[in-house]
Amino acid sequence: MSSDIEDPEEMSQIPEMSQMDTQAIKTDLQSLLLELESIKNGIKHSIESSVVASLDLEESGGQKKQSVDLEKINRGFADQEEYAEILKNSVATLLRGDLAEEKTMKTYIAKLKKAEQNYEKKKDSQKYGSKNWYKDYRTQLWEISHMEEPMPPLFEDDDNENDDIIISSSTVGFKCPLSTNYLENPMTSKLCNHSYSKAVVLEYLKKGRKQCPVTGCLHSITMGDLYENKILEGRIRRYLRIRREKELTQQRY
Numbered sequence: 628m629s630s631d632i633e634d635p636e637e638m639s640q641i642p643e644m645s646q647m648d649t650q651a652i653k654t655d656l657q658s659l660l661l662e663l664e665s666i667k668n669g670i671k672h673s674i675e676s677s678v679v680a681s682l683d684l685e686e687s688g689g690q691k692k693q694s695v696d697l698e699k700i701n702r703g704f705a706d707q708e709e710y711a712e713i714l715k716n717s718v719a720t721l722l723r724g725d726l727a728e729e730k731t732m733k734t735y736i737a738k739l740k741k742a743e744q745n746y747e748k749k750k751d752s753q754k755y756g757s758k759n760w761y762k763d764y765r766t767q768l769w770e771i772s773h774m775e776e777p778m779p780p781l782f783e784d785d786d787n788e789n790d791d792i793i794i795s796s797s798t799v800g801f802k803c804p805l806s807t808n809y810l811e812n813p814m815t816s817k818l819c820n821h822s823y824s825k826a827v828v829l830e831y832l833k834k835g836r837k838q839c840p841v842t843g844c845l846h847s848i849t850m851g852d853l854y855e856n857k858i859l860e861g862r863i864r865r866y867l868r869i870r871r872e873k874e875l876t877q878q879r880y
């Protein structure tokens with residue numbers, strides 16, 4: 628047997644990380660952040676495709692079983708979106724910490740776990756009702772077969788505390804505040820959620836920042852605050868088509 632047993636004191640010591648080690652970890656974490664950003668974009672694209680599939684199915688009078696499955700998938704995407712966001716925020720916080728300190732990593736893991744648990748504990752209305760794309764998609768789904776009927780609350784767990792997330796089927800948002808016609812190629816403001824026809828708003832914002840043209844809205848907007856709202860575009864197209872079909876049926880009798 629060997630007589631030179633290593634000093635247990637020494638064995639339990641964790642070697643200090645060198646400046647170079649922490650720098651390498653920082654670089655890895657930074658590329659992880661970029662990776663997470665592209666994962667989030669991937670999820671966003673999947674959501675768009677899945678929402679379109681759900682609406683197409685509803686429009687074609689699809690089977691109940693299939694639409695229930697698609698709804699599960701859509702909620703699954705909403706969860707993934709949230710987890711990617713939680714992870715991204717955690718990694719960003721970790722990057723700001725002192726990576727040479729052992730407790731930095733421990734705190735990171737604890738906080739990440741906590742954030743995930745907090746999300747899991749949330750009610751459906753809190754998980755999904757806070758997502759604009761989800762509310763938009765459910766509203767459209769409702770409108771396909773219940774045009775102009777008020778929409779019931781989206782979630783069974785909805786108590787009246789969450790008044791702001793209960794939405795009703797409404798065509799108020801379908802017209803451009805600038806042209807007063809139905810929106811064409813709608814662009815939506817990320818700041819106030821108001822929408823405008825693309826060509827008209829381009830002209831309106833030609834010289835830069837301006838007040839949102841919706842009466843009573845206090846936000847000022849630039850082109851950079853707007854995004855092309857394909858979901859809203861589909862909604863308006865669908866609304867106008869169904870309205871036209873209704874008019875045609877009425878004329879026939």
Ligand SMILES: [Zn+2]
Nearest residue numbers: 819821839844
């Ligand atoms: Zn506005």
